[in-house]
Amino acid sequence: MAHYQIRKYRDEDYETVRELYSTGFGEHLNAVCLQTLRQPWAQFALVGVFCVLLASSGSFLLSILGLGLALLAGCEGVWFLFGQGIQLGLREDLLDIRKSYMRGEASCFWVAESGERIVGTVAILPAKDEAGSWELKRISVRRAHRGRGMAKALCRTALDFVAAHGVENVVLFTSMVQTDAHQLYRSLGFQKVEEFVWPSFPARMIKFMVFKYRYSVSH
Numbered sequence: 001m002a003h004y005q006i007r008k009y010r011d012e013d014y015e016t017v018r019e020l021y022s023t024g025f026g027e028h029l030n031a032v033c034l035q036t037l038r039q040p041w042a043q044f045a046l047v048g049v050f051c052v053l054l055a056s057s058g059s060f061l062l063s064i065l066g067l068g069l070a071l072l073a074g075c076e077g078v079w080f081l082f083g084q085g086i087q088l089g090l091r092e093d094l095l096d097i098r099k100s101y102m103r104g105e106a107s108c109f110w111v112a113e114s115g116e117r118i119v120g121t122v123a124i125l126p127a128k129d130e131a132g133s134w135e136l137k138r139i140s141v142r143r144a145h146r147g148r149g150m151a152k153a154l155c156r157t158a159l160d161f162v163a164a165h166g167v168e169n170v171v172l173f174t175s176m177v178q179t180d181a182h183q184l185y186r187s188l189g190f191q192k193v194e195e196f197v198w199p200s201f202p203a204r205m206i207k208f209m210v211f212k213y214r215y216s217v218s219h
């Protein structure tokens, strides 16, 4: 028997849903820091800091310390920019979840509850950039409840909803750092149809790739 139940969003879930989204998104910070460190310009800047400190102070220890501080400052910068990304979701559809998802027939937000605690979320609504398709969003499962098919069950609930509304295509966007989710989407029958660098200056600087997946209801 499932150790959780999936139900539609209620107003009292608001804070927990937003917290679950922020926590799930925030997990990828280290991967974004690593992606930044892989960029030649970042490596060049760090080597530059080290060489300048070594040449000016003559102290290897001080130069290593300076390098550590430069790394820390870089991570703080990435954290700040990443935090802005998280805030974007909180200011957009998750600002008024009822209005975004629970008004009308063509959208919905579900939560998975275990022992009266919300441990997973998923949402669906008409896609902005593709007329006739709907978009799967806000898929997140609390860490302690992962690997037991909860995300798959949440997504299937949303896909059944889509099928009942006669919609043919479902799309979703994920990124190069959300690697846990890629297998989930493949195992549900989604196929990657597009990949592109996220169109913002910081994202371009670190070649932050976003992937678009599509699912055909009648496949």
Ligand SMILES: CC(C)(COP(=O)(O)OP(=O)(O)OC[C@H]1O[C@@H](n2cnc3c(N)ncnc32)[C@H](O)[C@@H]1OP(=O)(O)O)[C@@H](O)C(=O)NCCC(=O)NCCS
Pocket: 024, 025, 027, 139, 140, 141, 142, 145, 146, 147, 148, 149, 150, 151, 152, 153, 173, 174, 175, 178, 179, 180, 181, 183, 184, 185, 187
């Ligand atoms: C992605 C996420 C929702 C998966 O939740 P979950 O409940 O553990 O997933 P499930 O147990 O339903 O697994 C579904 C499939 O994904 C696979 N999977 C899940 N986590 C995986 C991992 N870390 N590595 C490889 N495969 C993984 C499972 O093996 C399963 O595949 P199968 O059906 O072929 O056996 C969860 O890791 C999460 O919340 N991550 C943080 C938020 C996030 O990144 N969301 C995605 C936004 S695009």
